[in-house]
Amino acid sequence: MFKGRVLKFGDNVNTDEIIPAIYLDTISPSDLAKHCMEGIDPEFPKKVKKGDIIVAMKNFGCGSSREHAPLAIKTLGISCVVACSFARIFYRNAINIGLPILESPGAAEETKEGDWLEIDIEKGTIRNARLDRIYNTIPFPTFMQKIIDAGGLMEYVKEKVRREDV
Amino acid sequence: MGKGIAEKIFSHHVGREVKAGEFVETRVSLCLGNDITAPLAIEEFERLRVGRVFDEERVVLVPSHFAPAKDIKSSEQCKILREFAKRYRLRYYFEVGRMGIEHALLPEMGLVLPGDLIIGADSHTCTYGALGAFSTGVGSTDLAAVMATGRCWFKVPETIRFVYNGKLRPWVSGKDLILHTIGDIGVDGALYKVMEFSGEVISRLGMASRFTICNMAIEAGAKAGIIEPDDVTIRYIKKRTNRPYMVFKSDLDDIYREYDCSEIEPQVAFPHLPSNTKPISEIGDIKIDQAVIGSCTNGRIEDLREASKILKGNKVHSEVRLIIIPATQGVFKQALDEGLIDIFIEAEAVVSTPTCGPCLGGYMGILAKGERCISTTNRNFQGRMGDKDSEVYLANPSVVAASAVLGRIAHPEEVLKNV
Numbered sequence: 001m002f003k004g005r006v007l008k009f010g011d012n013v014n015t016d017e018i019i020p021a022i023y024l025d026t027i028s029p030s031d032l033a034k035h036c037m038e039g040i041d042p043e044f045p046k047k048v049k050k051g052d053i054i055v056a057m058k059n060f061g062c063g064s065s066r067e068h069a070p071l072a073i074k075t076l077g078i079s080c081v082v083a084c085s086f087a088r089i090f091y092r093n094a095i096n097i098g099l100p101i102l103e104s105p106g107a108a109e110e111t112k113e114g115d116w117l118e119i120d121i122e123k124g125t126i127r128n129a130r131l132d133r134i135y136n137t138i139p140f141p142t143f144m145q146k147i148i149d150a151g152g153l154m155e156y157v158k159e160k161v162r163r164e165d166v
Numbered sequence: 167m168g169k170g171i172a173e174k175i176f177s178h179h180v181g182r183e184v185k186a187g188e189f190v191e192t193r194v195s196l197c198l199g200n201d202i203t204a205p206l207a208i209e210e211f212e213r214l215r216v217g218r219v220f221d222e223e224r225v226v227l228v229p230s231h232f233a234p235a236k237d238i239k240s241s242e243q244c245k246i247l248r249e250f251a252k253r254y255r256l257r258y259y260f261e262v263g264r265m266g267i268e269h270a271l272l273p274e275m276g277l278v279l280p281g282d283l284i285i286g287a288d289s290h291t292c293t294y295g296a297l298g299a300f301s302t303g304v305g306s307t308d309l310a311a312v313m314a315t316g317r318c319w320f321k322v323p324e325t326i327r328f329v330y331n332g333k334l335r336p337w338v339s340g341k342d343l344i345l346h347t348i349g350d351i352g353v354d355g356a357l358y359k360v361m362e363f364s365g366e367v368i369s370r371l372g373m374a375s376r377f378t379i380c381n382m383a384i385e386a387g388a389k390a391g392i393i394e395p396d397d398v399t400i401r402y403i404k405k406r407t408n409r410p411y412m413v414f415k416s417d418l419d420d421i422y423r424e425y426d427c428s429e430i431e432p433q434v435a436f437p438h439l440p441s442n443t444k445p446i447s448e449i450g451d452i453k454i455d456q457a458v459i460g461s462c463t464n465g466r467i468e469d470l471r472e473a474s475k476i477l478k479g480n481k482v483h484s485e486v487r488l489i490i491i492p493a494t495q496g497v498f499k500q501a502l503d504e505g506l507i508d509i510f511i512e513a514e515a516v517v518s519t520p521t522c523g524p525c526l527g528g529y530m531g532i533l534a535k536g537e538r539c540i541s542t543t544n545r546n547f548q549g550r551m552g553d554k555d556s557e558v559y560l561a562n563p564s565v566v567a568a569s570a571v572l573g574r575i576a577h578p579e580e581v582l583k584n585v
Contacts, residue, residue, distance in 0.1 A: 012353055012439065016547045021526040024202045025232060025239035027209060039549045059354035059387060063547060064526070065289040067206055067305035088358050088389055089289055093305035143189035143319065154210055157311045161214060 002079040008113040009056035014063035019072045032068050033075035050077035055111045061090025074099040084108045096153035107135035168417025170325030171392050172360040175300040179283045186324040195282035197312040201229035203287035205246045210310035219254045220316030226258040228268040231522045236529040266494025266520040269293040269462035280395040281412030290462050292383045296376035298395035323389045325360040326422035330367035337578045340375025341562035344382040345433035349443030357387035367427045373402045374468035381463045385440040435560035438548040446577050456539040457488045457570035459563050461525045464542035465493025467500045469563040474506045476567035476581050477513040483573030488515035489531045527551045540569045
């Protein structure tokens with residue numbers, strides 16, 4: 001269960017905005033987090049409190065395959081990203097590194113900056129406290145749920161490698 | 167409804183008939199990383215402690231983004247690749263001097279074949295669909311898992327078919343067809359799907375334009391772009407490798423979009439999305455500060471030849487910097503042999519060693535606040551090439567060359583009629 005304050009974004013937030021390429025000369029998660037969302041709002045890292053939730057409209061994370069984007073968001077302390085839809089590689093990367101993301105067009109459209117959301121990942125529901133409204137999220141396919149349950153792709157692969165060794 | 171090329175490639179690699187929507191784990195033909203994405207992948211890979219990569223001939227590393235290293239931190243990143251390649255005896259690590267922009271280099275080196283299933287930790291890995299391969303961009307963690315196991319998970323994507331009919335107008339290339347298409351369907355118009363490009367116009371295109379089209383499938387949100395292999399494809403690969411390949415043909419009946427290409431003008435994508443396209447006759451007067459010809463989208467020899475037709479005997483406008491970047495050492499050498507580099511230098515353009523450099527705002531032509539650039543690259547997101555308040559317009563190489571000469575975005579014929 002995640003509870004957090006909403007930071008709202010629009011359509012087509014791209015990975016160049018989430019983490020400009022000029023900062024891709026490092027793989028240090030904390031250095032990347034310092035520049036999270038700099039392409040849209042250079043003050044963003046200062047505004048974020050641990051547990052905050054990003055809510056965006058359609059095609060969040062479009063553009064480059066840089067995993068530095070979900071990594072910067074996760075490291076900054078964002079608990080979850082909710083959007084109408086996600087770009088494919090970002091979606092995959094978030095699942096692989098264990099950044100919780102949820103597709104819910106209803107919640108994304110009606111939620112505003114500063115709202116308070118309560119997210120029950122297991123039930124797949126999002127409650128907007130201001131509107132006192134509950135939204136369903138689009139459930140993960142079984143295969144992806146296995147990766148999420150393992151704690152990300154590397155944990156999933158580690159288990160497979162270990163089993164094959166045995 | 168028949169199967170598209172992508173479903174057939176997946177069925178072949180998985181070893182049974184699979185359908186769009188199914189989740190599969192399968193072995194890949196090749197995986198790729200660069201100096202931005204591979205360091206993260208290598209860190210994850212080492213945590214697995216497997217002691218070897220799944221196949222020394224199927225893990226390719228290309229330092230092409232901030233290389234030749236632009237600063238100390240970039241140099242450290244490149245060093246991670248170099249040392250990894252040495253430690254694990256990778257056959258295909260391309261050092262500066264042998265490297266090129268990854269998606270121009272791999273096909274040129276004969277490392278991509280029809281029927282292959284390829285993943286790369288770079289979104290423009292979808293370029294190789296032009297050879298009838300299924301190839302798609304993934305992140306660093308996926309690359310790490312593949313380097314260790316040779317296997318990757320996929321949701322077999324649905325395919326939508328685009329048909330291009332008619333006859334191309336002069337100065338219209340693959341770049342214009344894909345920009346027009348993205349302008350039509352939007353930056354998420356093909357989200358999670360494969361774009362299959364077909365029709366008489368595609369059959370008549372050379373490989374360079376086909377690479378450009380598939381390269382930008384990701385800008386419509388697609389998982390891959392793909393073109394059915396034909397004589398043009400086979401001639402291209404036969405010159406480069408003797409390895410066996412598999413040609414898969416499409417059985418798709420449904421057409422998602424059909425275009426009459428005789429109505430398509432050269433296209434210009436306005437800031438800040440590749441889908442903000444306009445035909446060049448409708449753009450108005452847009453002055454530019456910089457022009458870039460290069461990238462995995464348009465840095466091939468055919469692209470440089472197009473630019474040279476405009477630049478020959480002309481000078482770059484006094485208030486414009488024109489940066490030309492041949493995509494690989496091979497392209498550079500060919501351009502030298504054909505006299506193109508002379509033409510560019512005579513025109514007062516700068517010619518660089520291969521690098522992704524300015525395309526992603528790395529180096530070699532970063533924009534200052536308020537500056538405007540027209541570029542043959544693939545993305546014009548806000549701040550992509552430099553300051554948050556700079557602008558990038560996307561176009562084909564002949565339009566970029568003409569714009570560099572006239573100091574404003576221009577149709578190639580505007581330059582040629584003045585000669």
